[in-house]
Amino acid sequence: MSASETTMPKSWRLETKPHKFCPGCGHGLVLKVLGQVVDELDIQERAVFGCDIGCSLLAWDFFNIDSVQTHHGRTTPVITGIVRANPSLIGIAYMGDGGGYAIGSQHLVNAANRNDKIFVLLVNNTNYGMTGGQMAPTTLPGQITETTPYGRDVDETGSPTLGPEMVAAISSETAYVARGTVSNMSKLKKFIKRAMENVVAGRGFSFVEVLATCPTNWRTNARDTWKFLDEDMKKYFKVGEFKTLPTEREE
C-alpha cells in the first residue's frame, strides 16, 4: 500500500475529520477517491462541489474546495448554472440515488441530454438513508425498507433504476458514463478520474454511479454488508464503463 492510499487527500478539510457519515457508510470511500482525483488533476481551486440533500449533504464541509449545499434533487441544475455562467470552473454534482433518479431525474436526464460539461457523481446504496431507510428507485426486488416492509414488489413499484445505462443511452458521444463500486477502489478511482478528465477537458457530460454500503439502514453486520454490496447489488447493477473513448473502455 502506497503512502497516498493511507493518507488523507490534500483537498480534504482536516478540521472536519473524522467525517459525519455512519460507521461502514460508503460515502467516505467515494469522497476519498474524489479527493485523490482532485489532487492528481490539481483542480482544487477551480472545482465547485455541490452536494444534494440526504446523506450527501453531510459532505458540504468535507473538502477544501468551494462547496455549496443545494436542495434535494437540485444539485445538477445548480452546478449546471454555475458552469454555464463561468465555464472555467469544474462543476461536481454529488448526490444519492433518490436525488438523482427520483426527485431530480428530470435534471439528470436533461443535463445529460444537453451534454452539460459537469461531473455528476451518484452514490447508490439502494435506499433513502438520511430519512430512515425508505425504498429508493434502486432498491432491489424483495428488499425490505421502511416503505416496503414486506419486500419490494416489482409489480407494484417497478424494478431498480439502471442509471448509467439510461444516461449512456441519452447522452452525447463525448459523454463519459460508468458504474463503480466501493468494493473495488482502484477501479472506482480509474472511473472517477476519467470522468473528471472528461469534464476538465471540456469534452462532455460525465456520470459515475457508485455502489455503496449502508449498514445502518440495511441493518447488516460487516459480513452481510459486504455480501449485499458485492453479490446482491451486482446481480442488478453491472460494474463497468458504459460510455467512454473506445480505446479506454473497461468492462
Next chain:
Amino acid sequence: MERAIKEEKRVFMTGNEVVAWGALAAEADIMYGYPITPQNEVMHYWTRLAPKHGRKFLQTEDELSAGFTTIGGVLAGRRAFTATAGPGNILLQEPVSMAEMMRLPMVMAIMQRGGPSTATVIYSQQEVNLTTSGGNGEALRIVYSTATHQELYDYTIKAFNAAWKYRFPTFILGDGYQAKMREPLVMYNPQDKGVEMAASEPFVGKEGKFGEGREPAHLRNAFSMEEELYEVVMEHIQDYNKITPQIVEYVSLGCEEADLVIVAHGIVSRAAVAAQEKLRREGYRVGFFRPITLRPFPVRALRKVCKSTSKFLVVESAFGQLARLVKEALFGLEAEMDEIFMPGLGITSEKIIGHVKKKSELKV
C-alpha cells in the same frame, strides 16, 4: 461590460421586450428560462439580443431548473435572471427559498396569468400571495409591482441593483396585459442617469489561491440545531427590517383630504388613478394609494393615510390578495374596507367610478 443602450431613446414595444432590454441595460449576464405564456417573449427577445451583447441564455427542463440554474449563475458571480408565470411561479418558489436562506441575489420577472391551476394564459393579479410569500420561510424578498412599460424598464434595472445590494431574491411583478401590450417608453443607460450599479461578485470560484487571501467557500442551507437556524434566520430578518425603509416605494394621491382611499397595485392602479381624478373633478373626496413594493409593504405610509380617512376601497384582479396585505398593514386601526375583487379580469376606471358613486348614493 459594453453598454447595451448607447443613448436615450423613445421606443414603442411590448412589456416582455421591455424586460429583456431592461435586463440588458442592467448588465445581466445570463438568463435561464422555460417557456410559459405570457412571459415567453422575454426569452425570445433575450435570445436575439444576448449574443450581440456577449450575454448568455440556457433553456432549462422546467422552472425548478430555471430557478436553480439562476442560483448557479449568481453563485458564479453573474447577474442572472429568469422569467415565468402561474404554475411556473409555483415551481420557482423552491429555488427562491434557497436564495432567501443563502442571501443569493436572484432576479425574476413574473407575468401573472389566471389561476388557480393552468387557468388562463392571459392576465390576473392572482400571484400576489405566491410572489410575496411563497416558500417555506419568512418571505424575505423584494417584490416590485409595475404599472407601466416605463416602470417595467426602470424596475428591471432596479431589481438587479436591489438584489445585489441587499442580497435578497427580487421580483419584478408584471402581468399578462403588461407583457403583451405595446406602449411607449424611454430607454436609457442607467449610468447616464446617475444610477449606481451594484457590483456583482462570485460566491464560488473566486480568483486566487487558497491561503493567499482566499479561503474555500462552504455554503449551506441545512442546519443540525434549532438554535443555529434561529440565529441565521433572525439575522436575515433584522437585515430585512433594517433595509425596508430604503426599499419601500408607494404612490399616494390626495389621501390627506379624502373620505375614501382607493387602493390598487400594478396595472389596475392605472384605472384607479383615472377613477380618482375623475371623481375628484366631480366633487368626490377620493384619494389613491398604490404600493409599488408589495414586499416589503409600505406599512407606515398606509397607516399614516388611515389617520386622515378610515374608508378604503381595495381594487384588484384577484380575490383579496392585495386586500390581505392592506388589512395586515392596518391592523389595530379603525378602518372600513370595501372591495372590487375580479380574479383574472381586467378592471376599468368606469367600473371603479360606478362602484364609488353607487356606494355614495346608498349613503345619501
